[in-house]
Amino acid sequence: MRVMVIGSGGREHALAWKIAQSPRLTKLYIAPGNAGTEAVGENVSLDITDHSAVIESCRRLSIDFVVVGPDAQVVAGLGDDLRAAGFTCFCPSKAAGQLEGSKSFTKALCDEMGIPTAAYGHFDNEADALAYLRQQGAPIVVKADGLAAGKGVTVAMTLEDAEAAIRDCFAGTFGASGAEVVIEEFMEGEEVSLFVLCDGRNTLLLASAQDHKRAFDGDTGPNTGGMGAYSPAPVLTEALTRQAMETIVNPTVEGLIRRGTPYQGVFYAGLMLTAQGPKLVEYNARFGDPECQVMMMRLRSDVLDLLHATATGNLAGKFAVWREEAALTVILATKGYPGDYAKGSEIKGAEGLDTGDVQVFHAGTKREGERLLAAGGRVLNVTALGATVAEAQKRAYECVDQIAWPQGFCRRDIGWRAVERGE
Numbered sequence: 104m105r106v107m108v109i110g111s112g113g114r115e116h117a118l119a120w121k122i123a124q125s126p127r128l129t130k131l132y133i134a135p136g137n138a139g140t141e142a143v144g145e146n147v148s149l150d151i152t153d154h155s156a157v158i159e160s161c162r163r164l165s166i167d168f169v170v171v172g173p174d175a176q177v178v179a180g181l182g183d184d185l186r187a188a189g190f191t192c193f194c195p196s197k198a199a200g201q202l203e204g205s206k207s208f209t210k211a212l213c214d215e216m217g218i219p220t221a222a223y224g225h226f227d228n229e230a231d232a233l234a235y236l237r238q239q240g241a242p243i244v245v246k247a248d249g250l251a252a253g254k255g256v257t258v259a260m261t262l263e264d265a266e267a268a269i270r271d272c273f274a275g276t277f278g279a280s281g282a283e284v285v286i287e288e289f290m291e292g293e294e295v296s297l298f299v300l301c302d303g304r305n306t307l308l309l310a311s312a313q314d315h316k317r318a319f320d321g322d323t324g325p326n327t328g329g330m331g332a333y334s335p336a337p338v339l340t341e342a343l344t345r346q347a348m349e350t351i352v353n354p355t356v357e358g359l360i361r362r363g364t365p366y367q368g369v370f371y372a373g374l375m376l377t378a379q380g381p382k383l384v385e386y387n388a389r390f391g392d393p394e395c396q397v398m399m400m401r402l403r404s405d406v407l408d409l410l411h412a413t414a415t416g417n418l419a420g421k422f423a424v425w426r427e428e429a430a431l432t433v434i435l436a437t438k439g440y441p442g443d444y445a446k447g448s449e450i451k452g453a454e455g456l457d458t459g460d461v462q463v464f465h466a467g468t469k470r471e472g473e474r475l476l477a478a479g480g481r482v483l484n485v486t487a488l489g490a491t492v493a494e495a496q497k498r499a500y501e502c503v504d505q506i507a508w509p510q511g512f513c514r515r516d517i518g519w520r521a522v523e524r525g526e
Contacts, residue, residue: 105165106407107132108144109151109181110172113434113466113484114392117399118170118406119143120462125407132164138475139465151176154184161190168411169193174250177368177388178204193410195368195388199359202366203388206248206285213383216354220383221287221375229273232284236265242289246385247272249280256326258289292377293520294384295336296394297344299352299372300409302418303365306356307409308348309423310401311336312394313520318441320516327441328481331517333431333492334397337526338376347374347381355386367413396464396486397430429526431495431518432486433503435511437467440480448510450475453483456502460488463502482511492521 104127108119116139123131123143131144134157140146149160151173161169169185171177171194178201182194194200201208207225212218221244226232236243245268247255255277259265265286272281298309312334318324339347352370359366371387371394390398399406403424412418437444453475456463464486467479485502489495496518503513 104128104407104411105130105132105167106170107134107147107161107164107166107168108140108170108172109134109157109176111135111137111466112172112392113464113481114390114395115172116140116464116466117396117484118172118390120464121399121402121406122170125405127405127407127411132166134160137465137478138468138470139463151181152179154179154181157181158185158188158190161185161188166190168407168414170410172389174203174387174389178250191411191414193368193414195366196364198364199366199368200388202355202386204250206246206385207283209383209386210285212355212358216358218351218354218383219380221290223285223287225283225285227283229269232269232273232286233266235286236262236269239286239288241265244287244289245269245272246285246287247277247281248283248285249277255280290375290377290382290384292375293338295339295374295376296391297339297347297352297370297372297374298390298394298398299348299370300413300418301356301366301368301370302413302416303367304356304360304416305418306348306352307413307418307421307423308344309369310334310398310425311339311344312391312397313338314391314394315514315517318514320514325441327436329391329393330434330436330514331432332391332393332397333429333495333518333521334394334401335429337521337524339374343376343381347372351381351383367416369413393432393434393484396432396484400430400462400486400488401426401428426488428488428490429492429495429521430486430488431492431499432464432484433499433513433517434466434481435483435485435503435506435508435513436481437477437479438510438512444480445510446476446478448477448508450477450482450511451507453506456485456505461498461502462486477508477510492518492526496522
């Protein structure tokens, strides 16, 4: 099978790395890829926002199967355009992808199907949003309705912070994504991610993970696209997983079928484990980044086979086999991220660190001759396996400490919840 992975981040490197191990693969392309993906496949210089260019490249390269990684391409309908051109594609439809592209769409679906989630209000103007906020009080959560690269969410502990977040959205901080705002009740509990494949009707439970959104140690600083993650998340027990499937994921599958927009792809359900049970925080319509990295490290099964079965409606009877070990990833990011940051700094010591228990996935990297350069905000994902989360954490940071990159930074406490609990 000739496969093209769309994207250039750590998620796409992890997917490409795992796909490259499949006996069903004959040739792997990554578009546009990064300095790490060129070790497992062939990078294709391509503007992935240009759907016509993507389709033409797939024709030229005789691609059999396309795996779309990034959220923006899911929401923009790249999967629909590829399928219309005759290609088999792992990517939800644009209509189903609204689960991630529009928080108000998902909230309305929750109302329709009785899915437990936070109480909310949806607003298209600042005045009404501020009035609702003052009625509800703080703490409260303010979300840009559309995609904001993981940065459009403010958990506001004071009215002043919430008001500032609302004004930021309507002032254009998040572009068109903030033209509408969802304001949610603050839910008490621990947040966890659950990943499930769906071929339109059949589902396959994958794994759980927990990520760290805040930029700095102690869960402080601004929200980012994710500074690290670990899998599995022991706090999501088998009983809670069954409850989440029965009350959240399965009704979502049924609701989308009823609407005539069946979901084919991966559900990334962000859950809050409250005293009343799991509640939906939000859906993402693709693999998480950095959650994908830890899941691919743990997955024993042929991921290409599972993704292709999902895309072709043949998931029934499939199963996934996992390593018993925990996996943990630490994100090395350019200083300044998630705000302004400089590109082009040299990274030394990142090569040759990969072993059976450690894998360095690249994200924002490029090569200039023999030099490895930073070309983005999140740059490297140092990922390790261990018998426990604590052991995986130790291995990951030992590897991090061998990388010389003064212009970069990372959190030093990834996995702290699980480590404190001895998991």
